[in-house]
Amino acid sequence: MPISTQFTSILELDYEINFLQCYPNGLLKYTDLCNIFQITAGLHADLGGISFSDMQSHHQAWVMSKMRLEINRLPKWRDKVRVKTWIKSLENSRSTRCLELYLGDEKLAGCETYWAVLNTEIRRPENLALPHEHFIKYPENSATEKSVQRINLDVPFEKIVDYTVQLSDLDIVNHANNVKYLEWCLNLMDRKFVLKQQIKGFEMNFLKELNLNDEVAISKNENTYTISKDDKVCFALELIL
Numbered sequence: 058m059p060i061s062t063q064f065t066s067i068l069e070l071d072y073e074i075n076f077l078q079c080y081p082n083g084l085l086k087y088t089d090l091c092n093i094f095q096i097t098a099g100l101h102a103d104l105g106g107i108s109f110s111d112m113q114s115h116h117q118a119w120v121m122s123k124m125r126l127e128i129n130r131l132p133k134w135r136d137k138v139r140v141k142t143w144i145k146s147l148e149n150s151r152s153t154r155c156l157e158l159y160l161g162d163e164k165l166a167g168c169e170t171y172w173a174v175l176n177t178e179i180r181r182p183e184n185l186a187l188p189h190e191h192f193i194k195y196p197e198n199s200a201t202e203k204s205v206q207r208i209n210l211d212v213p214f215e216k217i218v219d220y221t222v223q224l225s226d227l228d229i230v231n232h233a234n235n236v237k238y239l240e241w242c243l244n245l246m247d248r249k250f251v252l253k254q255q256i257k258g259f260e261m262n263f264l265k266e267l268n269l270n271d272e273v274a275i276s277k278n279e280n281t282y283t284i285s286k287d288d289k290v291c292f293a294l295e296l297i298l
Contacts, residue, residue, distance in 0.1 A: 059103040066193035067143045068101040074136045086130040087243060091126065093234045094156045094168050097140045107187050109229060115186035116178045117150075119265070121235045123171035123205035127258040127297065143195050150174040150182045151209055154216070155200035167200035177230065180266070208262050209292040212220050214283055215277035217245055222271045232266040238292040241275060242282040258297035265291040 078089040102108045102119065112118055113175055132138050137159050143155040158166040173182045220241060228234035239261065243251060250256075267273065267286065278285045284292040 060106040060191060064104040064264060069138060069141045070097055070140055071139050074134055076130050076134055079134045080252055086264060088151050088236050089238045093140060097142050098154055101142050105192055111187055114175055117186060118175050118177050118230050120175045121170055121171045121263050122173050125205045126168045127201045128166045130165055131254060132165055136160055145193050146196055147189055149184045157188055159202045169201045169205050169206045195216045206260055208260055208295045210290055212278045214278045216276045218275050220273050222267050222269055223250050224269060227269060232268055235263055238284055241291040242291055242294050256296055260295040262293040264298055267291055
């Protein structure tokens with residue numbers, strides 16, 4: 058697709074929080090906050106001519122490698138929020154994208170995401186085949202206090218449960234969507250802990266993709282969770298409290 062006449066290097070979109078996106082306490086689910094950010098990033102790529110459809114002509118797709126989410130507070134049902142996004146860096150096969158969530162003038166959450174270009178045929182990273190010079194990059198503009206980090210996995214973990222990847226976990230790239238990893242871990246946490254907004258953010262590392270019917274083990278060490286297949290960590294989650 059050609060670059061849209063509505064394209065801008067900084068995109069702002071409005072959303073209204075609906076009841077399907079909320080916990081029983083009326084607050085936006087952490088996973089749906091991530092989904093809103095993911096949708097906004099995708100729409101910005103669409104407008105700028107580097108969408109999934111554009112990239113598939115070169116057998117490429119964006120996949121998330123790291124994500125850091127810092128939350129001041131969650132919006133609630135019927136709140137009308139605004140999401141702002143921009144590219145912090147994009148070079149060769151890697152890109153850093155920032156996103157922020159606002160209610161009026163109040164910033165509710167900030168997110169930094171780190172992406173890689175994946176060849177969907179050979180399932181390996183490669184340089185982006187599409188032009189992106191029309192995107193202004195903003196290396197000095199950050200959405201979070203800290204940038205994405207590598208989670209320390211050099212600690213003992215205890216397995217909590219086994220899980221098999223379901224059809225509903227897959228996305229258009231034909232692997233488990235990144236938000237699903239977070240969902241699986243949140244479902245194992247104490248209900249009151251999640252609903253009382255004691256979680257101030259997440260650090261997430263996406264290390265290996267998972268596919269339909271993959272059997273994984275979800276393990277924990279204090280505030281860090283891992284999802285492993287054949288004893289190899291595919292995903293790591295660290296809670297920010």
